[in-house]
Amino acid sequence: MGQPVAGNGANRRIASWTVVIMTYDRPAQLEKLLADIERERAGLSVSVHVYDDCSSEDYGQVVDWLEGHDDCYVRAEENHGLMGHWRWFSRALQDLRETRSEYYLFLQDDMRLCSDFFQRILTRWKSVDDTRKIALNPLVDEGRKDKPCWTGVLPERHGHVDLTGWVDAAFLCERRLLEELEFRIDPIPSSRWERNPKLSSGVGWNISTRLHTRRLNIYRTLESLVAHVPVKTRMHLGLSAPVRAVNFIDGEEAHQRLCRE
Numbered sequence: 001m002g003q004p005v006a007g008n009g010a011n012r013r014i015a016s017w018t019v020v021i022m023t024y025d026r027p028a029q030l031e032k033l034l035a036d037i038e039r040e041r042a043g044l045s046v047s048v049h050v051y052d053d054c055s056s057e058d059y060g061q062v063v064d065w066l067e068g069h070d071d072c073y074v075r076a077e078e079n080h081g082l083m084g085h086w087r088w089f090s091r092a093l094q095d096l097r098e099t100r101s102e103y104y105l106f107l108q109d110d111m112r113l114c115s116d117f118f119q120r121i122l123t124r125w126k127s128v129d130d131t132r133k134i135a136l137n138p139l140v141d142e143g144r145k146d147k148p149c150w151t152g153v154l155p156e157r158h159g160h161v162d163l164t165g166w167v168d169a170a171f172l173c174e175r176r177l178l179e180e181l182e183f184r185i186d187p188i189p190s191s192r193w194e195r196n197p198k199l200s201s202g203v204g205w206n207i208s209t210r211l212h213t214r215r216l217n218i219y220r221t222l223e224s225l226v227a228h229v230p231v232k233t234r235m236h237l238g239l240s241a242p243v244r245a246v247n248f249i250d251g252e253e254a255h256q257r258l259c260r261e
């Protein structure tokens with residue numbers, strides 16, 4: 001399904017943070033996210049794992065950056081596409097069995113980070129006094145800000161976060177979540193798209209519903225700690241409109257600048 005081609009040292013050291021980034025055909029955008037991580041990781045132990053779903057574009061500079069930081073790049077042998085994305089995400093989860101981090105952060109290649117990102121998201125995570133908390137979403141999506149998604153949970157304010165009951169492309173968690181998922185995404189049959197080919201990959205739905213069924217609580221920050229850059233998607237071709245982050249914590253001017261860069 002794909003072999004690491006850079007920086008295996010990330011799997012050998014104990015890290016406070018393991019950051020997993022899924023990417024496909026957007027190396028230039030990913031380089032900007034990696035630059036954000038470089039800016040924010042100072043003084044922290046952060047291991048970055050990039051999973052490239054057999055992109056056709058050149059990721060040479062990304063690989064060089066990861067090698068220079070003793071991080072990890074894994075490239076699929078063939079593209080999984082929308083309906084096979086669950087397999088590629090499962091591969092990333094399976095690899096995480098070999099890591100021992102305090103915190104795990106999942107991101108997509110079309111995201112950018114706010115200033116003081118790691119401290120801000122960690123502060124909000126620690127503020128949740130709930131033994132059943134399992135994940136924290138740092139993106140407030142304009143289209144789903146006040147709506148339930150997949151699990152029927154209406155957003156409910158809890159201090160500095162909302163209880164939402166769902167998570168999608170970006171989230172913070174501890175190892176407990178990986179163990180609850182048994183380090184895998186359940187197989188998603190292709191029949192899922194027969195009635196509606198515009199459906200997403202099903203990964204967020206699968207994670208959210210499995211955790212919700214176990215009565216584990218998923219939260220979201222009140223302000224977006226990540227920006228979602230409006231770049232063309234090569235996987236979700238049926239999306240009618242891009243995801244837009246709202247209430248960006250550094251202000252709308254900073255949000256617009258990140259989206260324009």
